[in-house]
Amino acid sequence: MEPPSRRVLSLRDPTSKMSKSSPDVQSRILLTDTAAQIKGKLRSAVTDSIAGITYDPIARPGTSNLLTILAACADEDVRLVAQRYEGKGHGHLKGDVAEAVEEMIKGPRADFERIRHETAYLDDVAQNGAERAKERSDVTMRAVRERLGLRK
Numbered sequence: 001m002e003p004p005s006r007r008v009l010s011l012r013d014p015t016s017k018m019s020k021s022s023p024d025v026q027s028r029i030l031l032t033d034t035a036a037q038i039k040g041k042l043r044s045a046v047t048d049s050i051a052g053i054t055y056d057p058i059a060r061p062g063t064s065n066l067l068t069i070l071a072a073c074a075d076e077d078v079r080l081v082a083q084r085y086e087g088k089g090h091g092h093l094k095g096d097v098a099e100a101v102e103e104m105i106k107g108p109r110a111d112f113e114r115i116r117h118e119t120a121y122l123d124d125v126a127q128n129g130a131e132r133a134k135e136r137s138d139v140t141m142r143a144v145r146e147r148l149g150l151r152k
Contacts (some may be wrong), residue, residue: 008065008068008069008072009061009068010022010024010027010028010065011026011027011028011029011042011044011045011046011065011100012024012026012027012045012046013027013045013046013063014061014064015061019093022134026041026044028041029041029042029105031103031105031108031109031112032109032112035098035102038098038101039095039098039101039102040087041093042066042094042095042097042098042101043091043095043098044054044067045065045094046061047060047062047063047066047090047094048060048062048063050063051089052085052086052087052088052089053067053082053085053086053088053090053093054082055067055079055081055082055091056080063090063093064078066093066094066097067081067082067085067093068098069097069100070096070097070100071092073097073100073101073103074100076114081104082151
């Protein structure tokens with residue numbers, strides 16, 4: 001059985017992977033994007049001029065990418081999702097993908113927004129992380145010093 005999504009492709013260049021390092025912010029969806037930003041990015045996603053919606057990653061990479069995203073959000077087989085869109089246009093598909101993506105990330109986005117303003121909690125996490133890193137590095141540095149004959 002093929003996994004529903006091996007990788008999510010760029011919204012602007014569906015022959016390459018979606019990447020946060022791409023200079024084109026319209027090519028990716030971020031956790032911090034608003035619902036309006038997600039809708040706009042998906043509305044401008046590259047598709048093709050072929051009528052109808054079919055899943056064909058080679059001939060129709062943009063359309064197939066949108067179907068893959070929708071299938072992943074719905075945890076469904078991409079070919080079954082594609083069948084539901086026979087006879088429909090790209091606008092309809094893009095709208096549904098935007099809704100599905102928004103629904104999927106609104107909870108994690110709310111958690112992120114809540115946590116990023118809890119400075120005391122973030123300071124505590126950073127402090128604990130620094131302490132654990134120092135403990136681990138102390139063990140390593142003791143071993144290095146011992147091997148180099150620098151141990152007292």
